[in-house]
Amino acid sequence: MNNKAVPLLEALREQGLYRELREIESANGAEIVIDGKTYLNLASNNYLGLTTHPRVVRAATEAIRRYGTGSGASRLISGTMSIHAELEQALAKFKQTECALVFSTGYMANLGLVTSLVGAEDLVISDRLCHASIIDACRLSKAKLLIFPHRDAGRLKDLLKKRAKKFRRTLVITESVFSMDGDIAPLDQLWKVCKEQDAWLLIDDAHGTGVLGPSGRGGLAHFKMMPQEGLIQMGTLSKALGSLGGYVAGSRTLIDYLINKARSFIYTTALPPASAAAALEAIRVIQDEPQRLKKLWSNVALWRDGLRRVGLPLVSDQTPILPVLLGDTRRTSAVAEMLRAHGIYAPAIRPPTVPKGQARIRTTVMATHSPQALEEAFMKMTALVHRGEL
Template sequence: MNLPRSNAAQETVDRVRHALGQSAATPARPHAKADGDRKEFDFSSLPEYEILKIWRAVGDLTNIGNPFYRLHDGRASSTTSIGGRTIVNFSSYDYLGLNGHPAVAAAAKAAIDRYGTSVSASRLSSGERQVHRDLEAALARLSGTDDAIAFVSGHATNVSVIGGLLGPEDLIVADAVIHNSIAEGAKLSGAKRILCPHGDLDAFERALRLNRARYRRALIVVEGLYGMDGDIPDLAGLIKLKRRYNAWLMVDEAHATGALGATGRGIAEEQGIDPTEVDIWMGTLSKTLAAAGGYIAGSRALIDLLRYTSPGFVFSVGLAPPVAAAATAAIEVMEREPERATALRRNGRALLARAKARGLDTGLSIGSSVVPVIVGNSGQTVMLSERLMQRGFNVVPAVFPGVAENQARLRFFITSEHSQDQIDQVIDTVAEELPDIRRNASIVGAIVGR
């Protein structure tokens, strides 16, 4: 969970202490005056760490377990085992049920036998392995582009590519709820950054109209399927804008691959768009593709440029052979079995419909792989997650400051493997527990409420 910093962090500490009946935080410590006085630089003295300690104390007082970093006993799919107990799992990105698929596991094992567990250096210096080329050819085919390049981290893919392609003379126009990795890449670039209200195409147009002429390069960046809200952008409208204002368009398909389109190829397939109309496709290997890492797909010139200039690729170890082989095999299974994408979409729509029928707030979700249930209070959201765990469901909350306090929510990640009974039961359980939590708001609700 992201934490507030500096003054915001201290204010949160004060507010929590006040709710607990404690005195306000002591004034900020003076800066260290001598080399011997190092307490100022002790991490345990930071306000951010104070928040963590207080949250843990509150959990102990109220007998609410920590909903984060739950320890799973083995592979987590539509069900998982936590503490030896089988739990129905709605907190997995394994959207098409390919993690542990026999063909995927066999490919990873064969790659270990041939290449080992690591390539032991960057691909630029240690040389290529066929397993990398096979993966990138499969990613380009999946994306409908000339070429692709695979990085060892999805987060680092966005940071490195955006931070490398743009600079202080450039402009980045992004959706306000864009993923942290994109925001960090934009900050690294030093470019002028404009965040537009979520999904507001008019705001994108206005930002470009008023600012584009003053900058060398411009990048429009959105997600193909928003991982917090489960909605999608107007891709055709964004393509018109990028043409009108001579900008690059980048689409992050982390949650969209496997989840959108008749065969799971993403938002371009979903909306009937030629994928070559988008300049930069980004995706991850860690969700539908049952591996770990990230990739960029696009024109041959773009990929060639990144192979020789992107710091996150040039100066990082190459993707581990079993990971690359697993992702390639996952793409092949996905292509052979389009019924998996059909089942996922059926399940997503079923959960969305059930939630709406029970009067739950699902926000903007279209009913694909991500459906939020918005509670609007962080403490109550954490309590609801705990109640669900007690009743056999794992659904991790998204709370302040990761989202605005009035947008605190449970995020349901649906897979092709969930049954209709599991979907009905979890939504019915939410509908039963939430009113009781709201009627009997506990100290946790008071602590984080505004």
């Protein structure tokens, strides 16, 4: 093992691609504390700040009292608790679908969903920038995998016309909000093409859930679209919903099929009750406190305008994910380090997470950021730009 690992780790260090973990002592929804120092947290997908919302925390605590800390087994063995069922009903209502199914993580939801939908006789066409869990799911499915240029419905149509006929069925996959770029897929155009060409469309709404559309219902609602046969939605409970877990929302038949077929659902311990309860309460809070979503979007506008004023090149400016494109890997790591030295915590995103030459600082805005804290960060960044350090 050492023979293999040591040279690989050294090579990663030389290329500026070494990854290491940093321990966080505490987090309050807008700030984190590391080694006794407080940082503005621009690194979290906890977009609505719900991980620390008193109602969400209380719901998780009460669930532990009622059910214990773990689920004890797979959902099919002994693990289905009424809190799972309640959460699934709330998710289905939230996503306006007949049914929903919860997985232990979003990663596992993608693995289980894609491998259940397609196999060796099928074709998957995925957006070039889809998340690693989608790529891994496609590989595991053994379906033929093709890539369409990012957000390009026209090129997707060409590919479907040219290549889909030879296959039993075709699944097109996109994210609603792209995790590392922060831009929004043209879901209306993609679905039109898929319908014309008789392909299914899977939308990964991980970063759209709780963020896009009225009441944060997600990508489809943003485009004023309704769920339909052949249009499959998944997402996570781990981002705006402030918990852990993944979900698939669709027809009763799709969900029954997944319960019987999705190995990452069948052969793993169910989502802990506290996580299910937290996500369920988060959905309720989103509906009871619409001002949270408004605050998120006003912070997005504030941060976006500030970054523009500072003169930093943004990858996109449509969502709470506002990545600053720097390109060079080493420089990006150095900038992240320098921002940390100034109390700003924002991660350097490097290859292979993003394509070579497109390293970036991924900043994410939350509803719980105070405008003053964001302004203060701009002032620090402006000073760094003026000194030629950023």
